[in-house]
Amino acid sequence: MLANVLQKSGYSTLTAASGSDGLRLLRSASVDAVVLDYEMPEMKGDLIAQAIRRCIPGLPIVLFTGVPDDVPEQARQSVNHVVHKADFSGLLGALKKLAEESASKRDPI
Secondary structure, X not given: OHHHHHXXXXXXXXXXXXXXXXXXXXXXXXXXXXXXXOOOOOOOHHHHHHHHHHHOOOOOEEEEEOOHHHOOHHHHOOOOEEEEOOOHHHHHHHHHXXXXXXXHHHOXX
């Protein structure tokens, strides 16, 4: 469902069923950002975010979770944004902000 929402909003998406599948996918695909679920098969989203940070340090990561208040501070430090699963507009806003930040880093003022 999330991929459909993102695609309808103009984003190209790749999906993975688990953290290890996602990490394998990142080795073979170029992406502008990652959206992770906090509760994933095999490992939690923050552990995947930490693995991504080791491989691709500047890649923007959004943690999409059903219970944002339950995400520990250490997990929050591994990602750029934490967004509630019911807040699709918040997710789209976070992705737009990350894209703007990325563009401003590329375009000197």
